[in-house]
Ligand SMILES: Nc1ncnc2c1ncn2[C@@H]1O[C@H](COP(=O)(O)OP(=O)(O)OP(=O)(O)O)[C@@H](O)[C@H]1O
């Protein structure tokens with residue numbers, strides 16, 4: 001019997017929602033932080049989460065990782081519930097996380113931190129090599145303890161460790177905080193590269209100009225509530241939602257015509 005031909009192109013189904021956060025409530029002790037928070041991300045999509053300090057952006061990412069439990073609502077990855085899993089199972093499902101302030105295993109070397117990432121989803125030498133090619137500085141610092149790396153090098157390591165999972169969803173919490181322009185553009189290139197590999201990225205970022213040039217959609221949060229949503233394209237032309245939820249000075253930083261026609 002003749003087998004069916006293998007299609008030579010990758011079919012991208014935009015309707016697919018790889019990650020779905022639906023109406024979650026989260027608390028620290030008795031204090032409710034997230035109130036019916038919802039968002040979704042599709043393969044190959046860069047979703048940006050914006051809001052003022054304390055709006056609940058980090059808490060949203062932590063709840064996806066199972067680090068803050070959701071007391072109501074659900075979190076699913078391809079229809080599998082994540083919110084009912086223990087936190088250590090979430091990365092194994094292919095969710096990479098680069099926390100705010102790039103928490104690493106400080107006492108461990110670059111090599112050991114990378115190894116932790118590889119072991120999570122049983123990835124091997126090929127993935128390690130790809131990471132060291134992507135971030136050559138890490139190869140130079142391979143035996144150095146993470147706590148002795150520079151801020152930029154630590155961010156590279158935090159990214160590399162998350163990417164060692166070969167994630168389907170990547171959560172980045174202010175990845176460019178305190179970094180010089182060349183590092184910011186490296187991170188940006190990595191995120192854009194992941195988009196091409198159909199990874200869904202959720203990006204929390206303060207630098208609105210950097211966000212709008214790579215994001216597909218923006219979700220605005222205020223006081224733990226999802227308030228609004230817009231495409232990055234629409235926000236470039238009309239930043240009024242940014243004024244409202246983030247502040248006027250940020251909206252003023254937007255270049256309305258980032259891609260000059262000719
Ligand atoms: N471990 C904690 N215990 C108690 N309250 C907390 C804890 N972590 C965060 N909060 C509170 O939850 C709220 C949301 O914090 P979160 O870190 O999610 O905000 P954010 O939007 O990420 O802010 P930022 O832009 O400053 O990073 C804040 O009021 C914060 O004080």
Ligand SMILES: [Mg+2]
Nearest residue numbers: 057058059100
């Ligand atoms: Mg935060």
